[in-house]
């Protein structure tokens with residue numbers, strides 16, 4: 514497989530949140546393959562430890578595990594403390610996230626609050642912790658995992674779209690502020706990706722067979738395409754040609770109506 518980075522990364526560190534499954538685990542594996550040491554963050558320590566051991570054995574890198582609930586202030590501070598001042602950190606992937614499904618008024622407000630904390634506050638705090646070291650090194654990459662659901666107004670996914678839209682605007686502004694510093698930022702907007710994301714209570718009634726196979730991407734494809742695009746320094750990246758066509762089509766009124774049918778399969782609507 515072709516290297517994603519054309520500079521040496523041995524001895525450098527990549528931090529990945531939400532590394533215990535799905536897209537985060539795929540980023541961790543791909544970055545270890547590049548030669549990065551890892552700091553893996555999520556709540557499920559057993560899964561993180563297993564992944565860390567696998568990647569250490571396979572790629573001869575070091576992989577540290579930091580169990581943290583990033584909806585809890587004290588855990589976010591613990592991660593900040595680990596990251597701040599560590600000038601070996603080259604990459605931060607703010608990936609941890611979850612979805613809810615249903616009308617806003619029916620969703621447990623505690624869950625909505627946790628989503629705001631995880632997608633917005635944790636992303637903001639960990640970005641703030643990693644940036645000074647990267648700027649001092651005149652090199653670094655921050656990938657903020659958003660969603661194509663951030664690019665249009667939805668129902669049934671209201672807080673999800675709103676928190677991911679925050680990530681987009683936050684990162685677009687950073688992209689401007691960081692011009693000339695050597696630090697690159699990317700908002701990654703995946704479409705449907707085959708991960709644990711929809712294997713939760715909320716999505717129990719979701720009929721996987723209703724979505725054609727070609728719509729799904731694997732988490733490995735998403736991570737691979739994101740890292741490749743990182744070098745181009747484009748602030749927003751949508752992985753998958755199909756997803757890019759989908760988003761462009763949404764801006765075309767007639768086509769948008771037809772495509773609305775697909776999103777209805779997820780029990781939501783876009784406008």
Ligand SMILES: NC(=O)c1ccc[n+]([C@@H]2O[C@H](COP(=O)([O-])OP(=O)(O)OC[C@H]3O[C@@H](n4cnc5c(N)ncnc54)[C@H](OP(=O)(O)O)[C@@H]3O)[C@@H](O)[C@H]2O)c1
Nearest residue numbers: 531533534535536555556557583609610660706708709710
């Ligand atoms: N799958 C899709 O179709 C899709 C589409 C667009 C965007 N995304 C985005 O992709 C990102 C990764 O999701 P995924 O699809 O890979 O789903 P996933 O397999 O469910 O992974 C989510 C990751 O986030 C971690 N996480 C969740 N809550 C956390 C918390 N409170 N504290 C720390 N870590 C937490 C989970 O780890 P623990 O449970 O161990 O804490 C897990 O590692 C999310 O930001 C999601 O919004 C997914």
